[in-house]
Amino acid sequence: MSLVEEITRLESEALERIGQADSLESVGELHVQYLGRKGSLVAILRQLGKLPPEEKKIVGARANQARVRLESEFKTAQARFETDEGGSVFDPTLPGTAQRAGTVHIINQVMGEICQTFYGMGFQISQGPHVETDYFNFESLNFPPDHPARDMQDTFFVEGGRLLRTHTTPVQTRELANSKPPIKILAPGKTFRNEAISTRAHVSFHQVDGFLVDEGVTMADLKGCLVAFCRSFFGEELKLKWRPSYFPFTEPSAEVDISCFLCKGKGCQLCKYSGWLEILGCGMIDPAVLEMAGHDPEKYTGYAFGIGVERVAMLKYKINDIRLFFNNNVRFLRQFF
Numbered sequence: 269m270s271l272v273e274e275i276t277r278l279e280s281e282a283l284e285r286i287g288q289a290d291s292l293e294s295v296g297e298l299h300v301q302y303l304g305r306k307g308s309l310v311a312i313l314r315q316l317g318k319l320p321p322e323e324k325k326i327v328g329a330r331a332n333q334a335r336v337r338l339e340s341e342f343k344t345a346q347a348r349f350e351t352d353e354g355g356s357v358f359d360p361t362l363p364g365t366a367q368r369a370g371t372v373h374i375i376n377q378v379m380g381e382i383c384q385t386f387y388g389m390g391f392q393i394s395q396g397p398h399v400e401t402d403y404f405n406f407e408s409l410n411f412p413p414d415h416p417a418r419d420m421q422d423t424f425f426v427e428g429g430r431l432l433r434t435h436t437t438p439v440q441t442r443e444l445a446n447s448k449p450p451i452k453i454l455a456p457g458k459t460f461r462n463e464a465i466s467t468r469a470h471v472s473f474h475q476v477d478g479f480l481v482d483e484g485v486t487m488a489d490l491k492g493c494l495v496a497f498c499r500s501f502f503g504e505e506l507k508l509k510w511r512p513s514y515f516p517f518t519e520p521s522a523e524v525d526i527s528c529f530l531c532k533g534k535g536c537q538l539c540k541y542s543g544w545l546e547i548l549g550c551g552m553i554d555p556a557v558l559e560m561a562g563h564d565p566e567k568y569t570g571y572a573f574g575i576g577v578e579r580v581a582m583l584k585y586k587i588n589d590i591r592l593f594f595n596n597n598v599r600f601l602r603q604f605f
């Protein structure tokens with residue numbers, strides 16, 4: 269038998285025995301037996317010296333090939349037993365699999381930021397039910413039955429004469445009916461309107477309502493409060509513009525515009541080249557609302573305001589479609605950490 273044949277026989281014998289090995293120890297023993305310093309392969313290589321140079325080259329190459337093949341098989345067999353024996357191949361220095369943490373939704377972030385600003389001015393947070401009675405959503409806020417102002421807010425009605433609240437303002441009359449002035453409340457939350465969904469409107473959106481009732485509250489207090497909020501939220505150099513408006517539950521009523529924070533009032537795409545952005549509605553609480561809640565309108569006055577969360581989020585982050593907030597596209601949401 270030539271040396272090359274002997275190496276081939278040795279190799280296939282070793283492979284077969286590695287395949288049959290039933291423990292880590294037996295794999296180790298086989299390694300010593302075939303590839304160790306006194307192993308079978310070394311014994312064959314010792315005979316190389318007697319060979320002529322041409323043959324030496326061929327046998328040497330074959331022996332090396334067999335050694336590499338067997339080393340690799342031994343490694344595989346070792347790994348097999350090490351894994352079976354309770355994960356001792358675990359390597360703590362390997363990098364782990366990254367887990368992406370979830371984030372707070374952009375709407376909740378903005379709502380939280382608005383609340384934080386007013387919280388610093390002494391407002392307390394209060395919340396009410398999503399399914400409201402007609403009384404709290406409309407009547408207590410000076411929308412009598414059949415009043416045309418009800419058409420300003422397209423409503424989803426549910427069974428039992430109830431409805432999905434069209435604004436968070438009912439929290440105001442719920443609090444008014446149950447507390448004594450001074451009352452200083454912020455009502456953040458979800459609202460619902462039966463509107464056609466478009467880039468600007470959605471059937472569900474978020475609002476932060478705020479109000480203060482006490483003796484001697486004036487429109488100057490309202491103005492100071494809203495100027496402080498707008499500057500803290502959008503930037504210190506803002507100008508505010510007050511336009512007369514109409515809401516059934518405030519008299520007088522106003523809408524507040526801020527000078528465009530992007531172009532500083534010079535005119536750009538965001539402000540549609542007007543230099544101004546509509547931000548919120550507000551006013552002095554109508555005496556009829558105070559009276560219905562059981563407070564003497566001769567003694568107490570109050571102000572109220574309502575901020576559309578999606579509206580200010582769209583302005584602040586230059587988002588051009590309200591639907592992006594709600595269709596759960598993770599690539600969109602991940603932008604806002």
Ligand SMILES: [Zn+2]
Binds near residue numbers: 529531540541
């Ligand atoms: Zn602008």
